[in-house]
Amino acid sequence: MEQKPSQVSREQGLRWLKDMSRIRRMEEKCAELYGQEKIRGFLHLYIGEEAVAAGAMSELGEDDAVVATYREHGHALMRGISMNAIMAEMYGKLEGCSHGRGGSMHLFDAATRFYGGNAIVSGGLPLSIGLALADKMQNRKRVTACFFGEGAVAEGEFHESLNLAALWQLPVLFVCENNLYAMGTALARSESVTDIHLKAESYGIFSAAVDGMDVISVNTAVCDAVKRIRKKSAPAFLEMRTYRFRAHSMFDPELYRNKEEVEQWKQLCPVATLTARLRAQQVIGEEDIAAIENAVAEEIQTAIDFAEAGHWEPVEDLMKDIYTNRG
């Protein structure tokens, strides 16, 4: 794993702290709203894994593309989709980033090249290959970042896609968010080799394991990987070792893991550890933390108001957006 750099600038520290807090607090609110039946369907929270999206996304440029899974609220937010549009989408309102048609699992945004929001495990990997291929064929120097869970590694599409990426030397950044569980299946119960980055290596892809609970490590690794991809026009693979503190989805009674394990991982909370470090280094003070909390609370309230005030798409529009030219 990467070494942690010792000193973080105040500016950078504040930014990461705020970014991770935005994801954390937004999702805590989502869980509440789910209880109130404002948000329906499947809701997969990212809580515990914030360091990955926060540390990774800032290394991507405007032209780059992002492909994500159903656990993508954090990615969407970090990519620059407004919390308003995300929240409205969770509500299913017309003002949502997918105009309400997708919901929590299908956040999309053309403006930021955010391609989902895919609820088929491993389904996004081939897509990322194609996006990168299109860039390569059109001589564009872009990167496609593809986020997926370790559960995807067992699917054939994972292997087919890694092979193609390496074979055709495509500028894809594979980010495996290894949170150790695919729903209730622990990694060791689904993979014969649990060091996932080794699988990528076997395809001849540059690959590393990263402490996914530490935003600085994530950021450093992604920064290197992206530079490498741009320079060599070849894929790179990062296995982010992380953990979700919450259940798989709102329907999950979590019978497969014990509370002690969860508590142990919570000690590594990316928000708390960064806060502690910035404090210890005397880079930030209490008032900074309070300012962040206030700003985030305000942003969330605004987003909820926005979603509440949003509109239900008229039923007459039911058949819209099935085909491009027919309504």
Place this chain on the structure above:
Amino acid sequence: MKTTYREAIRAALREALQQDKRVFLMGEDVGRYGGCYAVSQGLLQEFGEERIRDTPLSESAFVGAGIGAALGGMRPIVEVMTVNFSLLCLDQIVNTAATLRHMSGGQFSVPIVLRMTTGAGRQLAAQHSHSLECWYAHVPGLRVIAPATLEDMRGMLRLALDDPDPVIIFEHNALYNREGDLAEDNNVTDIRRAAVRRQGKDISLICYGGNLHKTLEAAEQLVLNGIDAEVIDLRSLRPLDEETVLASVRKTRRAVMIDESWRSGSLAAEIGMRVAEQAFYDLDAPLARVCTAEVPIPYPGHLEQAALPQVETIVSKAQEAMAQNV
């Protein structure tokens, strides 16, 4: 101009590659091998390996990559050897290509063209002979077409590429070697409307793809029995051109559907039901259909032929329908 179906498709591919730099062909063995049905032979030499792109055996990844490339501004033509193998990439087609536009609230179109062969008749046994196009025709968000004439083979690809949504072209493998006269002008093709291939007043024979020729032959035999059949070629399996079908049935008052898929849940079933819903009182005889026997396609030639729609079965079904008067 005398030509084969294979050459007509190749000409269409070549033209598409020449006209638009965004177009590229990708699939298993489309390059060096020349295509497993020799459709793309010579194109690699002409356009190079960037644009005639051989892929590994990984249907899901390269079809998915085609979808991604379409999103990224290219106009990929992706060949899946046969519809049988497309089951390995069903997820990408049904869950991704067909849904992206809808799930993104209209933000993303997926202008991919998928070509695959379909159909039986060459003693290739069950895993190479199925006709599963109605599975795809079941899916909103896809356009499914089945060219049956030389003009359609040549012309439909261009129209498919112009369509901003995913289009699947089903090429019946028995057609590739067929020869015929290709009209010079390219205006006769269409991917929206069914075509009346033979005008008639007594009964409507509704078919598509590889069965058009059997159906036309059946119609000629029916003439000898004094029956004047109208032959409708659906061309587009999704969406269906109901209007042309209904207009024909209302005129002839009798209909037989000919479909190479299994009858349970087939397009023949769908068309029959639509006719029943909308033209029931116009009918003079029960609706009838000729489909493939509900068996995985057998290897022995006689059994394979026994399973498939044949000219004689079409003729006798039509005669039965003519003998009835409700």
